[in-house]
Amino acid sequence: MRHVLSYLKPYMKWMIFAWALMLVELLVELWHPLLMEKIIDDGVMKNDLHVIWKWGAIMIATSFLAFASGIANSFVAAYVGQQYGFDLRKHLFEKIQSFSLFNFGQFSTASLITRMTNDVTQMQNMVFMSLRIMLRAPLLIIFGMVMALFVHVKLALILVIAVPLLLVFLIWMMNKAATLFSRVQQMLDRVNSIMRENIAGMRLIKAWVRSTYEQQRFTETNESLMTRTMTVLRFVETITPVLLFVMNVAIIMILFIGRNEIHAGSAKAGEVVAVINYATRMTAALSIFTFITMAFSRARASAQRIAEVLITTVDIIDEEQAEGTTIQKGEIQFDCVSFRYPESEALALQDVSFSVQAHETVAILGETGSGKSSLLQLIPRLYDVTEGTIKIDGIDIRHLKQEHLRAAIGFVPQDLLLFSGTIRDNICFGMETISSEEMIQAAKDAQIHDTIMNFSQGYDTVVGQKGVTLSGGQKQRISIARALVRKPKILLLDDSTSALDVKTEANLLQALKTYSCTTFIVTQKISTAMEADVILLLKDGQLLAKGTHKELLKTNELYRKIVQSQLGKKGLDDVETSAQYDYIERK
Numbered sequence: 001m002r003h004v005l006s007y008l009k010p011y012m013k014w015m016i017f018a019w020a021l022m023l024v025e026l027l028v029e030l031w032h033p034l035l036m037e038k039i040i041d042d043g044v045m046k047n048d049l050h051v052i053w054k055w056g057a058i059m060i061a062t063s064f065l066a067f068a069s070g071i072a073n074s075f076v077a078a079y080v081g082q083q084y085g086f087d088l089r090k091h092l093f094e095k096i097q098s099f100s101l102f103n104f105g106q107f108s109t110a111s112l113i114t115r116m117t118n119d120v121t122q123m124q125n126m127v128f129m130s131l132r133i134m135l136r137a138p139l140l141i142i143f144g145m146v147m148a149l150f151v152h153v154k155l156a157l158i159l160v161i162a163v164p165l166l167l168v169f170l171i172w173m174m175n176k177a178a179t180l181f182s183r184v185q186q187m188l189d190r191v192n193s194i195m196r197e198n199i200a201g202m203r204l205i206k207a208w209v210r211s212t213y214e215q216q217r218f219t220e221t222n223e224s225l226m227t228r229t230m231t232v233l234r235f236v237e238t239i240t241p242v243l244l245f246v247m248n249v250a251i252i253m254i255l256f257i258g259r260n261e262i263h264a265g266s267a268k269a270g271e272v273v274a275v276i277n278y279a280t281r282m283t284a285a286l287s288i289f290t291f292i293t294m295a296f297s298r299a300r301a302s303a304q305r306i307a308e309v310l311i312t313t314v315d316i317i318d319e320e321q322a323e324g325t326t327i328q329k330g331e332i333q334f335d336c337v338s339f340r341y342p343e344s345e346a347l348a349l350q351d352v353s354f355s356v357q358a359h360e361t362v363a364i365l366g367e368t369g370s371g372k373s374s375l376l377q378l379i380p381r382l383y384d385v386t387e388g389t390i391k392i393d394g395i396d397i398r399h400l401k402q403e404h405l406r407a408a409i410g411f412v413p414q415d416l417l418l419f420s421g422t423i424r425d426n427i428c429f430g431m432e433t434i435s436s437e438e439m440i441q442a443a444k445d446a447q448i449h450d451t452i453m454n455f456s457q458g459y460d461t462v463v464g465q466k467g468v469t470l471s472g473g474q475k476q477r478i479s480i481a482r483a484l485v486r487k488p489k490i491l492l493l494d495d496s497t498s499a500l501d502v503k504t505e506a507n508l509l510q511a512l513k514t515y516s517c518t519t520f521i522v523t524q525k526i527s528t529a530m531e532a533d534v535i536l537l538l539k540d541g542q543l544l545a546k547g548t549h550k551e552l553l554k555t556n557e558l559y560r561k562i563v564q565s566q567l568g569k570k571g572l573d574d575v576e577t578s579a580q581y582d583y584i585e586r587k
């Protein structure tokens with residue numbers, strides 16, 4: 001809680017101002033029973049109209065003062081609450097932006113969204129209330145008791161016994177409620193997660209006729225959310241009846257003892273009325289305290305969830321001495337690289353070593369799950385190696401500034417994402433200053449320019465929800481154009497040509513040759529691999545072989561099998577000796 005509240009520091013002056021305004025309200029509220037006592041004892045009982053008019057007028061004037069302070073306090077409280085929420089969301093967003101893929105794995109997407117929205121709103125409400133009523137209620141309770149003691153000690157003792165007992169009860173309830181509210185927030189995560197999956201996966205759900213099942217799943221989770229919320233609400237709602245019962249018993253006792261005191265001549269009617277007035281105001285303050293208890297318990301659970309994100313240690317950060325040098329050539333060297341995904345036991349890559357000259361094209365081939373994507377993701381440091389080193393232009397990438405490293409890399413991941421906006425926005429993503437000619441050239445090289453020109457709005461065609469829906473191959477080529485526009489020194493294509501026909505792919509590969517960059521292409525297609533300067537053949541996370549198409553045909557049995565399975569025997573024509581050919585036949 002303390003960490004999350006530290007973001008209130010910049011608004012300390014405003015908070016003090018709000019509390020000062022609240023104090024004015026409080027003082028008026030505490031003074032009014034005394035005024036009432038004076039009006040009754042010196043005015044009504046003695047039939048002195050002057051006293052009634054004078055103190056009545058003061059009561060009305062101070063009520064206006066309290067009213068004006070209350071309104072000003074509300075404005076300030078709303079301002080601080082909203083600013084605080086804004087800052088909290090901003091810091092959360094910045095923190096999440098700095099997350100590595102490992103950090104992302106620690107939270108579900110739905111949970112991060114709930115934390116940035118609902119949890120921040122809970123904190124915002126809590127800050128508003130703390131400035132508006134949270135302090136006022138306890139202060140009214142404490143000073144109400146002090147003032148009641150000042151008016152009549154014996155009568156006020158009833159309140160001195162009843163109120164602390166109630167406070168202990170309230171604090172106990174508050175602790176219990178905080179645990180229950182954190183369970184509600186967890187269930188809210190779950191509901192959001194199912195909603196998100198359903199909206200994102202609507203196509204699949206419809207195709208697999210899973211709507212009824214999904215509705216059932218959502219209803220069950222939604223019901224659990226409702227049940228948990230009702231449990232906690234029912235729990236906190238028991239507070240009010242207990243509170244009213246205890247305070248009403250206290251008021252009856254004050255009346256009963258007060259009557260005896262008046263008869264004995266040790267109390268005046270006005271004093272009894274004043275103590276009862278304090279008791280009534282304290283009852284109202286305690287009711288507000290219940291409301292605060294609920295908001296505070298909920299906010300405590302939310303604060304913890306927000307703090308979990310804010311204090312997450314980002315595992316990939318720049319070293320203090322990180323070199324500010326930019327990548328000039330694009331030579332890449334893997335030295336005994338092993339890699340294990342966090343929270344995974346098996347190694348995804350094992351002792352992989354190879355080096356690639358600048359401007360070479362490298363094809364990465366291997367069966368599914370052999371570690372191709374993992375290898376690619378290590379180059380821009382989306383993950384850090386578990387063992388070994390990766391060097392670019394002779395520098396360990398951990399010694400480079402991430403910003404410089406990534407600026408030199410054009411990465412087209414396997415799971416493509418186009419942002420809502422125009423095709424232009426998507427291609428120029430992060431490179432808004434480039435000229436139209438450069439953008440068009442990148443689109444032409446990515447073999448998507450003609451398709452774009454066929455859209456009525458051309459490059460200004462909106463994609464996504466409110467625009468055209470693109471095919472997988474079109475998305476792939478726009479993503480490639482997005483990478484090419486950066487004029488990268490290193491281009492990483494993770495199975496990014498899988499949806500392209502042979503001719504388009506050949507044209508793309510031809511166009512890529514005009515870029516002076518080192519290119520890694522993860523592919524399943526021998527036709528693509530054949531075009532590369534070097535082929536890396538992976539199996540179970542290990543580098544099985546490295547070489548050109550011809551070399552691997554001669555030396556690697558698995559490669560020959562792949563070639564034969566895709567190109568038939570003709571593909572093996574490069575095998576030099578018939579003996580080798582026969583060998584493959586036998587296999």
Ligand SMILES: Nc1ncnc2c1ncn2[C@@H]1O[C@H](COP(=O)(O)OP(=O)(O)OP(=O)(O)O)[C@@H](O)[C@H]1O
Nearest residue numbers: 341344348366367368369370371372373374375414
């Ligand atoms: N985020 C992850 N957390 C844990 N393990 C993972 C993760 N991603 C991949 N793996 C595991 O790492 C291994 C290598 O996966 P990788 O995605 O690199 O293979 P790949 O060769 O690219 O496969 P494909 O051709 O299917 O894309 C697999 O065993 C996979 O289960």
